[in-house]
């Protein structure tokens with residue numbers, strides 16, 4: 001059995017890698033745009049040209065658990081939009097590449113490997129702000145829309161892969177506000193006991209992965225395992 005973490009160079013993905021290396025007996029591999037060591041495949045999941053190489057890597061290691069952590073909220077030139085007038089086409093496309101297409105490309109790379117006998121658990125890191133039901137504040141258009149699209153992708157994937165094997169479970173998970181580069185500009189608004197360390201979050205995500213059930217298949221989950229309405 002082997003475990004794959006995609007988007008693992010920093011933040012929650014890196015904490016997952018460290019935690020799993022400490023506590024798991026299984027082989028742990030990473031896929032990252034940066035070179036992070038010997039068990040890493042260097043690939044950019046947002047680039048469709050890299051899917052074939054990722055497929056070869058997955059064929060070799062035959063993963064039984066996948067954590068896809070890729071995501072982006074801001075960069076040096078873009079902060080989340082506060083209003084309609086700040087929406088910019090190029091940033092919407094970039095948000096979709098990082099938050100949605102990275103996850104789609106990883107699933108496309110894995111798909112041919114999945115047979116009737118293959119047991120697989122897949123978690124995509126999403127966000128509660130991608131829930132339409134939960135949206136009371138507005139703003140953050142590109143991030144919210146790309147995470148909502150990711151949640152729909154996971155729902156579709158759960159239906160398609162269930163036809164391949166009853167041993168495949170997929171879910172998107174809100175990890176909770178975690179101290180990382182992604183959340184740094186917004187941490188002053190967070191009550192300190194609601195800002196989790198990457199290690200706390202990693203431990204919770206590993207627990208969700210281990211207990212993932214058919215009742216959670218295709219759902220958006222809170223880090224405690226409860227279901228968040230889409």
Ligand SMILES: NC(=O)c1ccc[n+]([C@@H]2O[C@H](COP(=O)([O-])OP(=O)(O)OC[C@H]3O[C@@H](n4cnc5c(N)ncnc54)[C@H](OP(=O)(O)O)[C@@H]3O)[C@@H](O)[C@H]2O)c1
Pocket residue numbers: 006007008009010011012013031032033034044045046069070071072073097098102125126127128174175176177178179180181182183
């Ligand atoms: N931190 C939070 O409070 C929080 C809250 C809710 C949801 N999340 C979600 O949790 C996930 C991990 O977040 P984090 O806090 O660990 O963020 P982070 O420290 O910024 O790490 C994000 C990861 O995403 C990958 N990535 C970033 N931009 C990308 C791009 N343009 N194309 C492809 N991959 C890209 C990077 O992978 P490489 O290793 O390939 O560079 C990086 O390891 C994200 O999906 C995020 O939306 C986080």
